Amino acid sequence: MRELIVGKNEAGQKLKKYCFIYFREIPQSFTYKMLRKKNILLNEKRASGEEILKEGDKIQMYFAEETLSSLRRESEKKLILPKLSDYPWLTPDRILYEDEDMLILNKPVGVLSQKSSPKDKSANDAVLAYLLEKGELTQDMLETFRPSICNRLDRNTSGVMSASKTRKGARELSNLYSEKDGRTTQKFYLTVVHGKCQLKGHYDRLDYVKSRNGNQAFVWLHGGRRPQETLKYGDPTKIWTELYPLDYNAEKNVTLMLCRLHTGKSHQIRVTMQHYKFPVVGDPKYGDPKKNARLDPDLMGQLLHAFQIKLPNEVIVQAPVPDHIKSYFPKAEEKALKQIKSITQGV
DSSP states (O other): EEEEEOOEEEEEEEHHHHHHHHHTTTOHHHHHHHTTTTTTTTTTTEOOSOOBBBBTEEEEEEEOOHHHOOOOOOOSSOOOOOOGGGGGOOOGGGEEEEEESSSEEEEEEEBBBSSTTTOOBBHHHHHHHHHHHHTSSSSSSGTOOOOOOOSSHHHHHOOEEEEEEHHHHHHHHHHHOOOGGTTTTOOOEEEEEEEOOOEEEEEEEEEEEEEEESSOEEEEETTTTOOGGGGGGGGOEEEEEEEEEEEEETTTEEEEEEEEEEOOOHHHHHHHHHHHHHOTTTTTTTTTTTHHHHHHHTTTSEEEEEEEEOOOOEEEEEEEHHHHTTTOOOTHHHHHHHHHHHHHHHH
8 A cells, every 4th residue: 555645736636637647658548446445535434536635635555566667667757857057048047936836037038938859948938947956846746746837938939938836836827828818817928020000009900810830820910811821720700909109219120119918829920920021020930030130130039029028926037138129229118018007007
């Protein structure tokens, strides 16, 4: 028999979900069968699996140790744990906010949010390495809960990136980035677009779909003709973005824009600005290659920065404006803060 004590990170989920994770290499039907046969008990009592676990609960698994080891042989293989030394960009000044449940980073350009191949180094693994280094995370804890990034940014999008440290943090951040909270949640981005853009206000009449692999988004005016190539991607959803021009650089013919997201679809700002004929500077997917090359042939990617969010505890977290945006607009941060104050406080 093996007895497992429910920790803080396991609490709040159903017993069956805990078991699905614990026996992740085994079909879920196995868990249901073991619950019916009373091979799995909760606090020495028969359980259905629907029970919500509390910290300190005891889960008894009545199997021979050889059987348990056999069932979990894949899950119990030693993980290759990331080391903080492999992520030199994660310096103390990159940590914008931290409490016992969440961690907010300032992601630099060029860093993946999550791995796309086993050899990649991602911000997600950097978070794990940081928590392992601090002793707040152990390999045993990773068996039943894995801290993770909660808002993915494209490789060349910089700025505020949130990660859960606990299951409570994961729930809070999920609510923060939920589209259901879009009318009240504060999520501001800065971007630089080609041309003199004067779009201002709420833009909530665009229909949106993305390709099955998620690498391409498409938008069109709600009620208008849908592009033929999008028909294979299912029903569209509406996206909603607030746009505010902050400054214009006449010499470079580019505009600094503040964007407030009310929905959070992949590539939302980039594809929205493409639709309105003001593509994001440096955007390799939705931008204008000729304009990008004329402006700066060495651009690394889209000039897009996740600038500010408001957390559930009303704390405002802000990522400093990066140099590649300040090179066009030295007073970008000052102008952005003034506009945000006007939007949120009615000043």
